[in-house]
Amino acid sequence: MTWIEALILLGVGLFTGVINTLAGGGSLITLPLFIFMGLPSSEANATNRIGVFLQSLVAVGGFKSKGVSVFPYAFYVSITAVIGCIIGAYFAIDIKGPLFNKILAVVMVIVIILTVLKPYLAHKGTLEIFTPRRKLLTIVLFFFVGLYGGFIQAGVGFLIIATLTGVHGFNMAKTNSIKSFVIVCYTLVALGIFWWEDQIRWDYGLTLAAGNSAGGWIASRWSVGKDDKWIRIILIVTVVGLAIKLWFFG
Template sequence: MTWTDGIILLGVGLFTGVINTLAGGGSLITLPLFIFMGLPSTEANASNRIGVFLSSLVAVGGFKSKGVSVFPFALYVSITALAGCVIGAYFAVDIRGELFNKILAVVMVIVMTLTVLKPYFMKKGMEEVFSPKRKALSIFLFFFVGLYGGFIQAGVGFLIIATLTSIHGLNMAKTNSIKSFVIVIYTLVALGIFWWEDQIRWDYGLTLAAGNSAGGWIASRWSVGKDDKWIRLILIITVFGMAVKLWFF
């Protein structure tokens, strides 16, 4: 890794740490960035998880310091997400690089399209609901969230936000606190799997993670009640450009 690569990773890590905490989708930038820097797709996917884990861990602490926490519900959905993650991570290790790039490009476009439409999916004025049936539905759905997160991670934040806000009517602060906790739990296991398979580039991953962690801490303490529309706009423009490059080049 060159000094230039390190500076770029720190800057992008700071920005995507904020994005991941506010809305999700930072990996839609960092994952292709690793690939563009020359890492094989599997190593890029594995190394990206270091920053995801550390920034989410810092974000959990930031939300807790502001008194935002939803327990034990966050633990319940984390358990099923963890089960799905194990399957997804092993699938990610075995996939061919060219196929992975194509899948990532398609996923990036789909997730960004859903991000544009996100305001239309959210239920306005819905009160918080934690009935047994809704809890059971979320616990079931988070298995598939973990399955996707273990495989590719990019955009999993949107899936979590859509699930929690539509089923339980949670505000964004509580939703993001649960999201950060769930990602910490299953990403730790995914990292263990990728480490066992010798797929992690620690120099790239830890450099990005330093920026991610700073961004996660800043955003977790600043984000309560803030509008993330400008960050989403920048994210959309950047991600569509990277998706085109991944598909055609």
């Protein structure tokens, strides 16, 4: 990695750290960035998980310090998510680069549509419905969440939010607490698989993660009460442009 690449990763990491704090979807930028910097798709996909893991780990600690947790429920859904993740991660390793890039381009557009429409916010999450049948349903659904997360990761937070608020009506604090814990669990397993298969570029991943951490720290201190409208507009324009480049020139 050259010093110019390091500066780019730190800058983009700072930017996406802010985006992840205010709006979410930073992986839709960082994953294509690794590909455009010359990393094979499988390595880019694996390396991107370092920042995701560290960010989520910090978030878990933050929620715990505020007394926000949903145990043992979070542990149960994490088990099936991890099982799904193992399958998804090995599928991601085996898939060919050009096909992966086209799949990523389609996923990016779909996630941006979800970001604009915000269907997961239709349920206000003011009344928790926590029956055995609904718990079983989410345990099953989180297998597919883990399957997707192990495969590509980008935008998985939106799927988790939609599942938890749609099925149980959790408020956003509990939803994000569970989301962070689940992502930590299955991302740790995914990193282990990618490390075993020698797919991770630690220098790229840790440099980006440093920028992510700085961006998250900055945004967390001035984001309260701020409108994320412009962040979302920037995210949409950037991701659509990257998706077009991936599809036609990736």
